[in-house]
Structure formats: structure tokens, C-alpha cells
Amino acid sequence: MKTDTSSKVVLITGGSSGIGKSIGQYLSKRNFKVYGTSRNPGKSIMLPFSLIALDVTRQDTIQTAISEIIEKEGKIDILINNAGIGITGPIEETPDEEIKKAFDTNYFGPINVIKAVLPHMRRRGEGLIINITSIAGYMGLPYRGIYSATKGALELTTEAFRMELKEFNIKMTNVAPGDFATNIAAGRYHAPVLEGSPYQRSYKNTLDLMNKHVDEGQDPELMAKAILKVIETKNPKGHYKVGEPLQKFSVALKRILPDKVYEKMLLKHYKL
Incomplete structure (x- = not known):
């Protein structure tokens, strides 16, 4: 059953590029009032929706941005937690500060944005929060x-x-x-491939494969279409997956295969 989406106010974190930008453009064409966020909105090209300053790792910018939207619109109907960063590398060789930065952006950031919008949604007795995660999170x-x-x-x-x-x-x-064709690889933290590292060969090969997958990824508009379907669903499920059939199937396989068999499958895929 579809819900009425007319005049809905949507906040999309990380809305200046990639998946967030595609979602914002797609929803704007369908009469949603969209606010995207960026750490540096002044550097972004013209978009068909408003772009405001917000850094999910800074509580003050979260509060300021949400207060600005509430003042203008009186509500936030839908929050799409999309802002995030990539990080690759052997865990042993990844600096602690980069690990903490990834968690600050990909985990604590969305949680803090959720905490900031919840009082406004609860006051109105309704709201929808969509967290953009990753099949890699399974x-x-x-x-x-x-x-x-x-x-x-x-x-x-x-x-x-x-x-x-x-x-x-x-x-x-x-x-x-x-995997979607976005610029996430450009902003991703790559632990350097260290000369003489015990991981040098396998990490370099895996890194090349990951970048190839992103370059050959699907059109981000497919994510936007999936997001609209979720918005139009009266009672959304807890989990949705969007991607190549094999990527979605890999999640199902993890549930049914013995751990060692699944691990061997991944090792073979990454040629390790």
C-alpha cells in the first residue's frame, strides 16, 4: 500500500554527490521538498534542491541545519542518512585515527542526526528514517x-x-x-600499499578489484528509485538490498552456508 508523499520534507545527508545527489534529484522531480547537506555547500554545482551546511561528525552543525529546516518548513518528514566515507586497508596497517574517523562518519554521525530529528518527528506523531548502509555490512x-x-x-x-x-x-x-558508479573511491581512505609489507601483493590485487567494481557499478538512479518505493510503502521492512543479483545473493548465501564454505567463496572471489 502506497502512502501520500505530497509536500513531504526530506533531509538527505551527503546530498552533493553520488547516491545522495541522485536521490535528491529524483525526489525533487516528484514534488518532494528536498534539503541535501554538504560540509562545503558553496563548492557544489547547481542542484534542483536546497543544499545546506552539515558535517555529521560535528554536533553543532547538525543542530544548526535541522533548526534551519524546521524554521522554514515546520517539519522533517523523512531523514535519509546517506553521508559516509570509504576506508580500505589491512586492519593491522590502518591507523587508529582513520578507523575512528570512519566510525565517526558512518556510525556515530547517522546516530547523532537521528537523535536530532526524533523530537520533531515524535511531536508530530510520524516520520520515516532511511539509513543507507551497504551490502558490505553483511x-x-x-x-x-x-x-x-x-x-x-x-x-x-x-x-x-x-x-x-x-x-x-x-x-x-x-x-x-x-557497487554503484559514484565517486566514493576518490574520497575513500586507502591505507598505502607498503613496499615490503606482508600484505603488499594481496592488498594491491584486492584494491584493484574493488575499484574495478565501483567503476563498473550500476547507475545511482536505481538507488533513488528504490528509495522512493520505500517511502511509498506504508510499513517498510527492516532491510532492503539494492545491487547486482550476485551481490544480493551473497547475503542470502551467508545465512545458509557453513562459515568455512562461505569464507572459501570470498577467498576465491578476491583471489586470496
């Missing part, structure tokens, strides 16, 4: 272990949040994309 991938952990943590936290918010008529769900 499994520990070699040389993407930290990224997998940040997204997996958000997936599980959403499950708990859904039950806590049920009595307030606030819905929450995860949408996990596979």
Missing part, C-alpha cells in the same frame, strides 16, 4: 573490514531503533546498496 570483507564493521553496526542498531520507535509511529529502515 559480511567481513578482506581489506574492507573497518568499512564492513561501520555499516554492519548501523544495520543492527536500526533493528533495535525500530522497536524502540514503534509506539511513536516513527518508521526506520536500512537500504543497503552494492
